[in-house]
Amino acid sequence: MNRRRFLTAATASAAAVGATGPSAFAATASGARTGSDTALLRTWFEATYRSITAMTTELGLAVDKIDVSGSGTPVPSPQTSPTNIGCGLWSTVAAAGLGVISGSLMHERLGRAVATVERLERAHGFWFNWYDAHDGSVLTTWPESGDAVRPFLSTVDNAWLVTGLRIAADADPALRPRIARLPAGADWSYFYTPYDAADPVAGPGQLLGGYWPDKPGKGEPTGFHYGALNTEPRMASYHGMADGTLPTDHYWHLFRTLLPGMGQEQEPEGGYVTVDGVRVWQGHYTYRGRKLVPTWGGSMFEALMVPLFVPEPEWSPHSWGTTHRRYIRSQIEHGLIEERYGYWGFSPASIPEGGYREYGVDAIGMQEDGYNSLGVVTPHASFLALPLAPDEAVANLRGLDRDFGAFDDRYGFRDSVDVTTGRVSDVVLALDQGMITAALAQHLSPGLLQRPFRTGGFRSRVRPLLGKERFSV
Numbered sequence: 001m002n003r004r005r006f007l008t009a010a011t012a013s014a015a016a017v018g019a020t021g022p023s024a025f026a027a028t029a030s031g032a033r034t035g036s037d038t039a040l041l042r043t044w045f046e047a048t049y050r051s052i053t054a055m056t057t058e059l060g061l062a063v064d065k066i067d068v069s070g071s072g073t074p075v076p077s078p079q080t081s082p083t084n085i086g087c088g089l090w091s092t093v094a095a096a097g098l099g100v101i102s103g104s105l106m107h108e109r110l111g112r113a114v115a116t117v118e119r120l121e122r123a124h125g126f127w128f129n130w131y132d133a134h135d136g137s138v139l140t141t142w143p144e145s146g147d148a149v150r151p152f153l154s155t156v157d158n159a160w161l162v163t164g165l166r167i168a169a170d171a172d173p174a175l176r177p178r179i180a181r182l183p184a185g186a187d188w189s190y191f192y193t194p195y196d197a198a199d200p201v202a203g204p205g206q207l208l209g210g211y212w213p214d215k216p217g218k219g220e221p222t223g224f225h226y227g228a229l230n231t232e233p234r235m236a237s238y239h240g241m242a243d244g245t246l247p248t249d250h251y252w253h254l255f256r257t258l259l260p261g262m263g264q265e266q267e268p269e270g271g272y273v274t275v276d277g278v279r280v281w282q283g284h285y286t287y288r289g290r291k292l293v294p295t296w297g298g299s300m301f302e303a304l305m306v307p308l309f310v311p312e313p314e315w316s317p318h319s320w321g322t323t324h325r326r327y328i329r330s331q332i333e334h335g336l337i338e339e340r341y342g343y344w345g346f347s348p349a350s351i352p353e354g355g356y357r358e359y360g361v362d363a364i365g366m367q368e369d370g371y372n373s374l375g376v377v378t379p380h381a382s383f384l385a386l387p388l389a390p391d392e393a394v395a396n397l398r399g400l401d402r403d404f405g406a407f408d409d410r411y412g413f414r415d416s417v418d419v420t421t422g423r424v425s426d427v428v429l430a431l432d433q434g435m436i437t438a439a440l441a442q443h444l445s446p447g448l449l450q451r452p453f454r455t456g457g458f459r460s461r462v463r464p465l466l467g468k469e470r471f472s473v
Contacts, residue, residue: 037394038444044397045440046100048412051428052091052437055084060112062088062430063133065350068411069426078143080133080430082157086164087434089113090449093171094441097448107175110168114175117165117182123213125185126153127161153219154210155191155226159236162186163309170452188240190218193225195253205253207236228366229254230293230323231302238310241465242457249278251465256293256472257283257366264366265294270472282472287363288333291473292326297358298365300347300381301435303327308438310453313388316466323473327364328385332392334361339373341419343396345381346373349432350415352423359416375420379406379413380432383439390443412436 055062055076062084066074089110096106120127121138129152130139139149162183169179191210196203209222226233229251237254240246252275257268259281268283269291284291295302303324307313313321335344348358348371359378360371379400386393401407404417404424415425415432441448452458 040394041440041444042098043409044407044412045094045098045437045444047407047409048433048436048440049091049095049100051411051433052088052430054411055428055430055433056088056109057133059116059133059136060088060109060114061085061116061131061133061136062091062434065427065429066411067427068408068414074411076133078132078134079130079139081130082127082154082161084133084430084434085113085117086160086162087430087437089164090167091434091437093167094437094449096171097445098441107172110172110175114165114168114178114182117161118178122185123151123153124190124211124218125183125187126158126190128152129154129157129210150212151214152210152212155207155236156209156233158186159233159239162239163235166452167309167449188236188243188245191236192240192246192250195249205250207233207240207250227255227258228294228296229256231296232305235306235309238306238453238458238462241461244457244461248461248465249276252276252278252280255283255366256281257285259283263368265298265363265368265370273470275468275470282470284472285364287330287361288338290326290330292330292364293323293471293473294364294366295327295360296365297367297371298346298360298362299358299371300327300331300345300360300378300384302347302360302365304384305435308384308387308435308442309450310458310462311447311450312466315463316469319469319471319473320466323471325388326473328389328392330364331361331381331385332389334363334373335377339375341373341375341377343377343399343417343419345377345379345385345396346371347378347381347384349376349378349380350425350427350429352376352416352418352421352425354426374418376416376418378416378432380415380435380439383436386439386443387446 054074055066061080063076063080064084065077068074092106092109095101096103116136120136128138138151142149165179169176191207193203195205204225206225206227209224211219211221213219241248258264266285270283273280273282285294313324332344335341346359350356358371359373359376362370362372382393382396400417406417406424407413411428415428417424438449
């Protein structure tokens, strides 16, 4: 790869961002699809869905990843998770909705997956974190290393499987009765620690990370709660509040930032407000002169995976809509201006040389030693920006393909690119490909995957909360 080419691209891109500025970005983002190439996006979707089908076993379950570096048929990894399975479900619905596969093929593929999910071992109504994707057994040994695996019930992973099941039920009425029975025993209060005003540390009104159910009673809980609002576990919060197993005041006990004086990335500004009887610290961070609500680590998927399904920018345009757009702009400016990579988009992904780690923009995450970009650009991060910043997202993805060959016409975009060395990852991950299919579906057919989150408890319980939200941004 030509190092001078990287630097020239970085200089030109930084100049362009400096010339347009935040106000021009907001106008472009609100202008929907200007400048995007629909045919190209469909090509990207079709290739990405091919990777999902290549990752899917005879049981109908999407596995964790495949290596696509060779010229032959990639071999799926043995393991799958509730999130991987959910990604496979909504990707298949998206493929049918966009006309890539027929309705009958969608029904066949969803039916096979649902039949397997019905048989998977569960505890307390929830699914375990890792299964063998080829026989459906709970993993107790990690396939790649032989290390022992202690079966775990993950709050956030179960949320993404339930998301996929809701989308499948909405898309396929014939499967709806069977799917409706699946999450019937999944009471989200299992993960919830009720609020205790006398001791809010012990009783924060938040969700635990999960349980190891091999201990008596509920099992052994994680030593932490999901306290930050602007992170992907809020999907579990939305599910629980929508179905009535969590109180709606749970939403107001989540942190916009940590409180002033607590250890975090920067000292927040803001003020207290009282909403629904709860005293809420409406704090914000400032990055490059821009006020926003931070995530925990500073990555794209924490902030922008949830609104692919729950229409936060529409239901809360001046709070969620504003902070989402500013978060995208911050990622762009970090890559193009602050670090001068010439490219942007940082989110947890495979390490180009092998393995997995979190990438992000440290300054827009609460964690003091948060995620760093390290020159590793993750294509799924650009796709997450697609619904709100289509021109910038498409241009960035074109550049990653043009300059590094990041797009594989067999299986879509590789998982990550180190733009300082030119090294491209050899693998694609089901989670990241699932985010890409959902983002492309939302852009090409707005609302396609959002229908089940605009009705029922999402409409009657979640939407009013977002309507009351008043971030201090």
